[in-house]
Amino acid sequence: MPASWTGCCLAEQARGARGAGQHDPRAAAAQLLFQLTGGKSLSMLFETGMGNVARGDIGLVKELCFGVARWQLRLEQVTRLLVRKPLKKKDGDILALIHIGLYQLLHMRIPAHAALAETVNATRGLGKPWASGLVNGVLRRFLRERERLLVEADRSDQARLAHPAWLVEGLRNAWPDRWQDVLEANNLHPPMSLRVNLKKTTRADYLAMLGEASIGASPIPHTDAGIVLDQPMPADALPNFREGQVSIQDGGAQLAAGLLDLQPGHRVLDACAAPGGKTGQLLETAPGPVELTAVDIDERRLKRVRENLDRLGFRAGIRAGDASRPIGDWAETLYDRILLDVPCSATGVIRRHPDIKLLRRADDIPALAATQARILDAIWPLLKPGGLLLYATCSLLPEENQRQVSRFLSKGRGARLRPIDAAWGHPTDPGRQTLPGESTMDGFYYACLEKPGQ
Template sequence: MSTSRFIAIKVLTQVLQQNGSLSTQLSKQVKHLDEGQGLIKELCFGVCRFYPQLNTIALSLLQKPFEEKDTDLYANLLMGLYQLDHMSTPDHAVLHEAVELCRELDKEWATKLTNAVLRRYLREKEDILANLVSQPSMTYNMPKWLVKRFQKYWPEHLDSIIEATNAHPPMCIRVNSAQVSRETYQHQLLEKGIVSHETSISESGLYLDTPIAVHLLPEFAAGASSVQDESAQLAAEILQPAPGEKVLDACAAPGGKTGHLLELAPECVLTAVELEAWRLARIEENLDRLGLSAELHCADAGALETWWDGQPFDKVILDAPCSATGVIRRNPDIKINRKPADIEELVAIQKQLLAKIWQTVKPGGYLLYGTCSLMQEENEQQIAGFLECHQDAEMRPLNHLNATLALAGNLTERPYGTQLFPTIHGHDGFYYCLLQKRA
């Protein structure tokens, strides 16, 4: 039992010390462990998802915060509080494990402290929570600066954004239309007892009523389906690649949109560029599984001279690196690690990438700019600035999707581009703007 908890502490310690994302740390630590994976993930995701509340509670219980070198003890304490409040583990077992973990961490001196803090929480929980109730971290379970930004940009959507962002995300798959129709695949799922329903906007998506391991999906290894949120599925549907067209996926890993573009048009000539070598390998794996291929470059997409042969592209996706504030529910460590200064840095990177990648678009060709962000400076303000300096660029409507999205009531058409908000049982937050280069 405690092995899983010990690994969870290791992962959480790295996340709390800002040494990488939760998914990266998890994949490092749980690569060879089958047993206990579920518990490790539940503990790590749970602590991150509830971090703003757990952190406020923990700090109120400690006379002074743990030192940096004892972040592992803090992770242990947060994990204890998480289990007491959100899991069915009996209280006495939680306390016993937390104390044992101090010993496993070779910090016997912390056993009494950890035990006392958790016991006090159990004893005085009602009073403790009543004292903290007015703190925004408790009300929203979100860092204060993020709440402020959401409030500033989307006052009418604030409550629903917060609610969807704090919820468990649904599992959404994309059916590979080159292999099987969505209807047939839905039947194949049902034959295995997997209940699903169709996505309302994407033409290829299915939401599973209960998330399952991918190897249980029919013909997954043969490429019949892929895990991809509905909002991300829209990119290829908006761009509509055609046979023979030269297409660029500029920030491509792990290759979700690369694969989808090729499923829709296996005969298009696709180039995918990705900065990180280890992430490029994920594109290769995904394309291998789908039985599709593209020209892959490990490069800074903005350094055109390092990968581009000068032949312009008919269609381009720039799925830019972003704050991921539309997908916090899938990456809850964002609540811990994302800082306001990151947004400024990302805006500068996006601006530079957009200006450079625009040079690769053919006159008359299209560039779809997208982010999984809810921040206006990364989205509509970015595009407004771009259009001001690029007289050869024109905005285009997102074909049929705008009407469908508007009907579903979860899109806002902005002066520049289209913003999707996360919805509880539906898609993630995303932003798209389709640009055409004047012929």
């Protein structure tokens, strides 16, 4: 059953239970999408913007927001053909509601008459009943002229591919033989992937437990602990989730720990750690006790690291700090292993965060690359001679990946590339890259840098 249909059914069940003051889910989604124009991500908006949404409607609101964000550049183009006089800026919520209507008609299995009626009704939830005629007229005309409108809208590459032109060009240049597969994968619903806590159970035992609970799942190739579910489900409903037997993590992200080659007694720095997905994985896979310090610049996000480690049953030093200016006790020691999972464009995880296509701009990339270079330069001295640093991004763009690492290698800082000999992903020289959709994974880049011993 597709996630969209699940969300829809949840919403239908909840409808009777929606209380006074609780928002219509389509109106709530329109308001959230309108706020997206202010630059905050959907994940951030969901944290604060769901207060008035009935519990049973949350799935539908998220599905509408993610779905519209995923297809927004195409929905905008269709809307341009349907709405002759552009709406005022302050009525961006009505524009978002039109996109929500079109998204339901194109991508969700809600009967057209129900989608139309509910979307028109939502104008009242937005306090703009004057717009009901407009929304009704636009959606009805779309239903009548759908094929012609789509052909016309799809003349624009940006609309047909639902990616901004700068990103299409960047991906085409970076991946001349694969960019179309990447764009296609980016526009699909992501699978829900898990990582089994190997300190508490085995993948085979956890798969058996899922089987007993009639939850369809299979192992993720190239990983020791990865499982992909046939259908997404709430994390809390997973067997022994609260007991820390399993975490939500993409298979591509799970490749990090194996590359770091941890040994008992190692002192380990996770320098951009929040929300702690890889921190937990490092501790789960270490072959013996290690002393791990998790650092992040964002104190709020460090709370998530603490929560994750508590649930998994691990302890680590957790410090707020700027990896581009290492100061404080964590910066006064040398480490055997460093994971540098730097802030990046996140162009490898667009299928999970489709709003990235709307929030990122072409000129963010050089700025991000400059930050990454500063972090790499500043953290390198904290690596022990004989130690290993893993540079990682969830970007698909060479500026943040192989060019960044090549530049560092050529700086004469004593770094040596350790080749990654693997069956997953693609060699990028230097480093290795997974692409979205391949072996269930998101797009991750990895490069291993050694500091020769004295």
